[in-house]
Amino acid sequence: MTHSGGTGSRMGEQFQVLVVDDDESIGRWLNAVLAAEGYSCRVARSVEEAEPLLREQSFELALLDIYLGNANGLEFLEKLKALQPDCNCVMMTAHASVETVARSVAGGALEYLSKPLLIDELLAVVHRAEARPQAVPLPPQEAFSPESAIVGRSPKMLEVYRAVARVAPSTASVLITGASGTGKELVARAIHEHSPRRQKTFTPINCGSFPETILESELFGHEKGAFTGADSSRAGLFEASNGGTLFLDEISETSPSFQVKLLRVVQEQQIRRLGSNTFVPVDVRILAATNKDLSALIRSGQFREDLYYRLSVVTIALPSLEERAEDIPLLANHFLARFNERNQRQVRIDEEAVRVLTSMSWPGNVRELENLIERLAIFSATREITADEVEQEKARRVAAVPGTEQSASTLGGKLQEIERQEILRVLREAKGNKSLAARKLGIERKTLYEKAKRLAIDLGGKEP
Structure with a gap:
């Protein structure tokens, strides 16, 4: 037509x-x-x-x-x-x-x-x-960062790139979600590097690495004598990052009492050092990341809903490595090239070895693949990583965690069935209204269609 x-x-x-x-x-x-x-x-x-x-x-x-x-x-x-x-x-x-x-x-x-x-x-x-004859060009940027460490050409990664490109020039807070090892900090850095703040500081902090009082001191700073051991005044990371970007990794590990203080900073754009009565204005863009389901934490009272909405003006969900397995050959060669450059080596990997890597499960995602490639390169008997060497690593990994590879598909099947039943339940509640069902599930309508296709759910029919 x-x-x-x-x-x-x-x-x-x-x-x-x-x-x-x-x-x-x-x-x-x-x-x-x-x-x-x-x-x-x-x-x-x-x-x-x-x-x-x-x-x-x-x-x-x-x-x-x-x-x-x-x-x-x-x-x-x-x-x-x-x-x-x-x-x-x-x-x-x-x-x-x-x-x-x-x-x-x-x-x-x-x-x-x-x-x-x-x-x-x-x-x-x-x-x-x-449908839009008048294009509205965005202001061109004067400079761009060198090539980032984000590697991938799969459709799911292209969606991530598009989201980064759209959100980077703005001042919006961004919540980056994804399992451990998927590259959340790399995405945060890419947002900063393509933003108007790129000449200023990018400061990452892992919120799960500190007890609450120390985390407060690290972020907000403290005055002399504010607590035992505070022998001098010190500016926190909010002040040190003024004009730049602060990346709060593992935001889900913070306590509700800390979340109240963080919410106030996000809302009012000013901080108060521990032991001080004076508020200091700050201009900081906040990017946050989590590998947890914040919706579930909100329902259980472990995460404040108002802070969640402040941090997630835009949400970027990163796919697991198994969801973008077509990127494994590209990633493997990228990590090997980086290893060779750092160690003045010329190690290669044969195609059959890459095929074995693509067939494996990756609970640790991209980080696990990177570590494995480096280990294979270090212990490679020749200048080429072979399929046999990858198979040996695979067998060693299975032996170290009994049932890992064997149970992966079974566990995946169980999780898929749980997800399928939950979507069917919500669809029944929504009486087949797909837009309403997507809202109830907290996903976009397009994502609902993708999940339905993957889980063999007939959105046109009437499943029980």
Whole structure:
């Protein structure tokens, strides 16, 4: 079914799309798909071919590959926005990273598509661009951080990159959730590095590492004599991080009494040192992280609901390593390259060894994989990590924790069944209303559909 090019087109004219991609087959494919939908499409295989087209006619939408031979699509994005400020731009690449997504968004891109392109996803973006003819470019950033340690090109990680890119330029508090070892601090650092505060301090603190009184002293500071051993006055991390970002890891480990004091700081943007009657104004962006279910802690009275809403203006949920197993080869080679650089070694890993790694369970997530790669590299008899060496590590791990690998699938199955029954129960309570059910479960409607697909729940039918 063709699309008539309606809402975004001017005066009934066809919606004009420019494709800039050095891969001729992708250019032909995009041209065919867009033409079939009723759009007018011009294709350029280089920056040199694209520039004359931009001077020759106006485009409502441009689909730009980030890597254009020797040229950089992100740099061309700046030129395109200068020539045609109202043109909506969508960046495309097979090599997604938090930097490229953030630079795309900061440069004024409407969206970011990961290759291989999916027709439904592509057309959804095109239709959205058509519905908003006037692009609203975000102010470009002057500088960007060096490549971060966040590695992954899976769809779930692309969602994380998009969230980082959108939230980083704002002042909103962000709650980062995910199991231990998923990279919560790396995401927090990426948010800081792509924010206007990037020239100021990023201060991480693990709230679970300190008793309550010491945590208060670390964060709020203290005056001389405030407690035994306080021989001098000392500014806390809030004051030391003024103008920057404070990352509160394991926020779920704090006590309700501490949470009251933290809530006051978040609300009033001022702190009072222990032993002082004077309030000190602070300008600090707060990022928090947890590997616990805060909703459950709120219900049990262990976490304040008002603080939760203050900290979770935006929530970024990180996938476990098993949820993005397709990233394991990329991660394994990344960690090995880093090991080689630090140790002046030239260790490689063979493809069969990577396949074994991909088949394993990873309760410790990315951190566990990193540690295993380093151990394998240290003890590798040759300059290549083999499948046999990975199998030996796998067997040793199973022996160290009896039943780990064998029971992983059984345990996973039990947890999935519990999750399935809970979703079915909420759907019954909501009388099949999927939006209401998603709200009751505390997830987005899209996430409900994803879970339903994974757990074989028929959202269209009437399950008991």
